[in-house]
Amino acid sequence: MTQNIQADILTIGDEILIGQIVDSNSAYISRALNRAGIRIRKKYSLGDSETAIREALNEAIGKVSLLIFTGGLGPTKDDITKITLNNYFGGKLVKNEKVYTMLHDFFTLAGREFSEANQGQALVPDVCAILPNTRGTAPGMVFEKNGTVVISLPGVPYEMEGLMEDEVMPFVEKRFQLPPVLHKTILTQGLPESVLMERIKDWENALDSRVKLAYLPSPGLVRLRLTVIENFEGAENYLNQKAAELHPILPDRIYGYDTDTMEEVVMRLLQKNKATVSFAESCTGGYLAHRLTSIPGSSKVFNGSVVTYGYDAKSKILGASKEVLEKEGAVSETIVIQMSEGVKKLYRSEYAISTSGIAGPDGGTPDKPVGTVWIAVSGPGGTRAKKFRFMGNRTRNIQMTFMTGFNLLRLMLEEE
Amino acid sequence: MTQNIQADILTIGDEILIGQIVDSNSAYISRALNRAGIRIRKKYSLGDSETAIREALNEAIGKVSLLIFTGGLGPTKDDITKITLNNYFGGKLVKNEKVYTMLHDFFTLAGREFSEANQGQALVPDVCAILPNTRGTAPGMVFEKNGTVVISLPGVPYEMEGLMEDEVMPFVEKRFQLPPVLHKTILTQGLPESVLMERIKDWENALDSRVKLAYLPSPGLVRLRLTVIENFEGAENYLNQKAAELHPILPDRIYGYDTDTMEEVVMRLLQKNKATVSFAESCTGGYLAHRLTSIPGSSKVFNGSVVTYGYDAKSKILGASKEVLEKEGAVSETIVIQMSEGVKKLYRSEYAISTSGIAGPDGGTPDKPVGTVWIAVSGPGGTRAKKFRFMGNRTRNIQMTFMTGFNLLRLMLEEE
Numbered sequence A, B: 001m002t003q004n005i006q007a008d009i010l011t012i013g014d015e016i017l018i019g020q021i022v023d024s025n026s027a028y029i030s031r032a033l034n035r036a037g038i039r040i041r042k043k044y045s046l047g048d049s050e051t052a053i054r055e056a057l058n059e060a061i062g063k064v065s066l067l068i069f070t071g072g073l074g075p076t077k078d079d080i081t082k083i084t085l086n087n088y089f090g091g092k093l094v095k096n097e098k099v100y101t102m103l104h105d106f107f108t109l110a111g112r113e114f115s116e117a118n119q120g121q122a123l124v125p126d127v128c129a130i131l132p133n134t135r136g137t138a139p140g141m142v143f144e145k146n147g148t149v150v151i152s153l154p155g156v157p158y159e160m161e162g163l164m165e166d167e168v169m170p171f172v173e174k175r176f177q178l179p180p181v182l183h184k185t186i187l188t189q190g191l192p193e194s195v196l197m198e199r200i201k202d203w204e205n206a207l208d209s210r211v212k213l214a215y216l217p218s219p220g221l222v223r224l225r226l227t228v229i230e231n232f233e234g235a236e237n238y239l240n241q242k243a244a245e246l247h248p249i250l251p252d253r254i255y256g257y258d259t260d261t262m263e264e265v266v267m268r269l270l271q272k273n274k275a276t277v278s279f280a281e282s283c284t285g286g287y288l289a290h291r292l293t294s295i296p297g298s299s300k301v302f303n304g305s306v307v308t309y310g311y312d313a314k315s316k317i318l319g320a321s322k323e324v325l326e327k328e329g330a331v332s333e334t335i336v337i338q339m340s341e342g343v344k345k346l347y348r349s350e351y352a353i354s355t356s357g358i359a360g361p362d363g364g365t366p367d368k369p370v371g372t373v374w375i376a377v378s379g380p381g382g383t384r385a386k387k388f389r390f391m392g393n394r395t396r397n398i399q400m401t402f403m404t405g406f407n408l409l410r411l412m413l414e415e416e
Helices: A025-035 A050-060 A081-088 A097-109 A116-122 A157-175 A193-199 A201-205 A235-249 A262-272 A287-293 A311-318 A322-328 A333-346 A394-415 B025-035 B050-060 B081-088 B097-110 B116-122 B157-175 B193-199 B201-205 B235-249 B262-272 B287-293 B311-318 B322-328 B333-346 B394-415
Strands: A006-012 A039-046 A066-070 A093-095 A123-125 A129-131 A140-145 A148-153 A183-189 A211-218 A221-228 A254-257 A277-281 A304-308 A351-357 A372-379 A382-389 B006-012 B039-046 B066-070 B093-095 B123-125 B129-131 B140-145 B148-153 B183-189 B211-218 B221-228 B254-257 B277-281 B304-308 B351-357 B372-379 B382-389
Touching (some): A006 A050, A025 A039, A025 A066, A039 A050, A050 A066, A050 A081, A081 A093, A081 A140, A097 A116, A116 A123, A116 B193, A123 A140, A129 A157, A140 A157, A183 A394, A193 A201, A193 A211, A193 A221, A193 B116, A211 A235, A221 A235, A254 A262, A262 A287, A262 A394, A277 A287, A277 A333, A287 A304, A304 A333, A311 A322, A311 A333, A322 A333, A333 A351, A333 A372, A351 A394, A372 A394, A382 A394, B006 B025, B025 B039, B025 B157, B039 B050, B050 B081, B050 B148, B066 B157, B081 B123, B081 B140, B081 B148, B097 B116, B123 B140, B140 B157, B148 B157, B183 B235, B183 B394, B193 B201, B193 B211, B201 B235, B211 B235, B221 B235, B235 B254, B254 B262, B262 B287, B277 B333, B287 B394, B304 B311, B304 B333, B311 B322, B311 B333, B322 B333, B333 B351, B333 B382, B351 B394, B372 B394, B382 B394
Parallel strands (some): A066 A148, A277 A304, A277 A351, B006 B039, B006 B066, B066 B148, B277 B304
Antiparallel strands (some): A039 B039, A093 A123, A129 A140, A140 A148, A183 A254, A211 A221, A304 B304, A351 A372, A372 A382, B093 B123, B129 B140, B183 B254, B351 B372, B372 B382
């Protein structure tokens, strides 16, 4: 028998409450729990205060099966989570030999002093199980009370992620009998939410009532997420079938599913075609190269690229025409084509993307307002260029140019 | 008389609970409220469910002065916030002529159909004040009950940010008498939290008891945040004085204060020196260029850069020695110096940074393990190169290389 497991996620830290950092930990933890079939009841953030932590524990214990929280475990004075938990669960702090040895090795390997403050990280409550942290100094802790498992993790994302993967998920999967959660997410590029909604209206209205659809917009893309809210036989096949039905309704727009990213999809297609790509970036300033090279193994499909801001660089390095630059400006069809073909030749790549536009906030003219972007894509069959008008701020216009350019390349790669 | 105003921030959306998107909205809202002197009691996220929203309203109303929440205002079926609020506050939905006209103009300008679903965005509860949204279709709404102001905003970050800046903050500042909140954040580069703590131990122990210190680590940097938790005369001067005292304790490490970013600091120094910079990026794959060009106006200090992954590109475009590449590999002192000097010459820049390393997860050897990175910085006075060993995953190693390289450039610029 599977259980219906609910969890709360709590992130602790004044820096989250004052907005100094964005809480990405709780998104990571939700994804991991959700994949395993655990429903999140709520996520919340509280300050570094004993009262706040105690209230949160009172609120969760006995009500959810699992409370995971991060933060406040560092070696410094402002970190009060461990001592608060120890008091709450009525334990005392004792030196844990295993943790001490790990810490000792960790500091030796990094060539850093194993200071008194860091030795203090080996003191742990005697009323919890310890989850070893191979990426940092604060171990994870597992407490239990009135049917609620309480897990405390460090707030440094890199450490938290290691602990979630190596320790927490295996523990949770062993501890609870978990039901499958069925999601299917269809990733679309280039249509705003409201346009998309009109296009797929009939498809949406015909959905089984036990399946829920959500529209999740980000710059340049909208995720369409189908969730089975009440399980039925054949539900998984049903989701796949509905996803397949969308293809003819949204030609050229669907680039992937679920956790795919645009850069991964494009990288896979390049690998399949045994081809490489280069970029000549003006308004995107290196963002295309950054997104592709963030994927491990991208060196197989990427020799290099250039970022050319000035006219000089565009003509000297990429061979763009000085005359056209002077007459038509860099944000023009001729130049973006010359940039794309120039960088393709420079790196002897099979494919290339170039971008030239006005990301903003300055530089717009009545003729070429902020958000005007020319994108060219070159391949073995030639070059295509297209003008776009994005409606965002600088960051958003750069992101939308990336998504649009990569989708154009994807379409070209799929034709080959 | 100023008031002590507390606020809750709520983000609504199943996509946040399942971790499909990271909630950056609540960080933005906290920052804005915090700057205005409003203390955040808690932040939380709930699913798209009427029950959840009602519970949240019950929990906040009468307890905090302000509840701001985002999400669930789109034109699609899964968006239930407006109808839930309308029912909760006992209103009815009526067509708002001003919103209707704005929507009509918005769609006309974008050349998109003003569909029935989008016309529905002009239906608003008759028991709230409307905040016009110039960046999208869903207006903000202001309700009030038992001394609590409830503000509902769209979940699309770009739209939410516009509404916060143009409407919510002016409204909030007029509505409440707000006290000043004193923070001073000192930004340090290159020292891990525990090392930093040892170094500033004496300084920290001597802090006034009415001032609290927090350590906020991110990849490659640690923010030291001083907060006045109990106001006193001269508190602001005190914070500035304590910040100044840190300089001799942490030479070369402090690159800025408060909301400064490393790329802004470096850009200001380049502008001051009337100089430009270029990058020759291998392991960082365009990330340095991306970070600098994300700042409006960066074109004044940036002509361009190259991303060279392969040996061929390094030698052909940057003039790196083929012999050395074959003998010592790309991750070597000679090559990183040649890359930096090569790109400086190529773009006729006064300064350059180059990176060559093993970002991971593959490509490490016993001799050059994952995380090994050579960085060179060139300027009018010559080139300096240094080897680092970062201990992160791919993303983190790239970020740390950016922070480290830019800090080296900053130090060189400050010497001039």
